[in-house]
Amino acid sequence: MTQIPFRHIMAAHCESGTVTALLNHQGLKISEPMVFGIASGIFFGYIKTPSMDFPTFAVRSMPGQIREKFAKRTGVKFRGETFRNPEKAERALNDLLDKNQPVAVQVDFFYMNYFPTWYRIHVNVHFITIIGREGDKYYVSDSYHPKISEIDRDALTKGRFAGGAFAPKGFMFYPVYVPDEIDMGKAIKDGMKGAISNMLKIPLPFLGVRGIRRFADKIVDWPKYAKDENMLSDKVFRITLFLEDQGTGGGGFRFLYASFLQEASKVLNNPRLNEMSKEMMEIGDGWREISLAAAQVAKKRDFSRENLEGIGNLLRVRADLEESFFTKLGKELSNHKQTI
Template sequence: MVGGVSGVGVVAGVRGLGMQHCETTALGVLLRHVGVELSEPMVFGLGAGVSFVYWDSKAMGFPFLGGRVKPFELTRNLADVLGLELQVEETSSARKAWQNVVAPLDAGRPVGLQLDSYHLDYFSTKVHFGGHVVAMYGYDEENAYLVDTEQQGGKVSTSLASLAKARAERGPMTAKHRSFTITAPSSLPSLRDRIIPAIKTCAHAFLNPPIANLGHRGIDKTAKQVPKWLERTDNPAEDLPRAALLMEKAGTGGALFRNLYRDFLAECAQHLDNTHLRTGHTLYAEAATLWTEVAALVAKAGESSDAKHLTQAASILHDLARIEREAMQALSEL
């Protein structure tokens, strides 16, 4: 018995990390296993994780606001910036998918999985999200043993049947039974050397979005759409508070990931004394506070059906588009 779990295929020494976002949580487990200790904001920032998307279509019940890059892009970015070997497996075969997980586990290595959280036993809120990421560290005849965010319980378990369904699900943001492992080089590049490329990659993408739904243009578009949100739904008392909850609580670290990016920039300032970096940090600290205000106003609008809260939120969103654009312009000059 290892770590309270009996059976084969259990990696020793894995523990919950108390992190808030799913992909950075899984990466934290895999990185720690290969001897790399980084804070959650540093993992998020080096992975150029912060972004923005306003996503809406006729097929959707209600618009979605996203504050990070698409699923798994953060992992690929982090591997590139740190020189990690990222081994990714994808397959349409459930049998091959299980072999792809068992092999590294039996060799004593935790594995990252991308799956649909809807099917996981320990999720109390059943919503399809195909971009969820966990670290798997063991299994026995009936259960898989995972590390998820602090909000979801940290070290958790789910039945092998539920895990298979979660990995096989198809739809928005899903991947074909994706699993991945990380190998670190004998010596990592210094954080100081990697901070600037990671920040500039993020800033360039944010400042030069290919369509109006993304980056600073996406925030401006959201400001124009938000006042119509009461007309956009037949159930404002449910849809608007849920949108606010997704911004603040659904693994974002608060303020639609802006808290994480603010803290990343603050940590960078300990390694690098730079005026542009300090400006970016100051502006993202302001942005984080304002995103939390926007979420509160959206929730109030849903609870009261009073559009004045959405008008206030729209005004703040116009400010946020400007603040984040200025922040990224400063950071692009590092």
């Protein structure tokens, strides 16, 4: 067999992109921002455990949650499976492909050798869609690649069975049921509630808006974790990378969330949400300002307290704005309930 006819789209993020492309293939017309918003993908977490050499942060929910939450809120059903045995995993994938079913698989990004070497890092939570096979090669629709690519069997197996944190264990998924009618209004509101909870209600000091504030406070300590200037420069560059280019759609997913709000305002027929989408876009612009500032500091290698505090102050402004934004979104939701 060869390729299953599949509309390849590049997307901001691999998980929401994969879910979107699979659902579009299944006949459900939905955009990536809608999938991301309904699944409450927006988030913030600043993480430093004693076993970690260096702090890190996240601007999105845990891997896998986009698929799970979207399914729960829309009634779409995915079938997901992990494997112990690579041969069984390969057979299961091949059987589905032979039945013309495109399948999403979780892989370590490092083995996706259709990307240039300098670009590949070990991240176990990359999602791609396999859309066919021929001999020892597989056809891949990867949201981060402009075209449909090919990967050889060995690299795919290594990617699906890499060990370590978030080990993929051969995980694959595909949609098995799409309801004829989905109550999009309800799904959107549930998604917004989830986002408000992510950002404001988790009672831990390193998650949500509190996490942004913690990041702001702690960034001045970063030099003490670094072995040398090279390492520190690399870590500060990663702020830019995590916010802009590691599948966020720019501005740490805030641009993507603004697009969701704009679409949601049409579905819910609520022009105030359109206004709020503009606010979210501006919040994203501020995140981009942080990315640019971090890249500048990293390039100049001037890690003085003033410079790092400068980034911290920008972060504090984001925290304040996001706190008031999500509080307002909460009020908007309860008002909306009353008007229906």
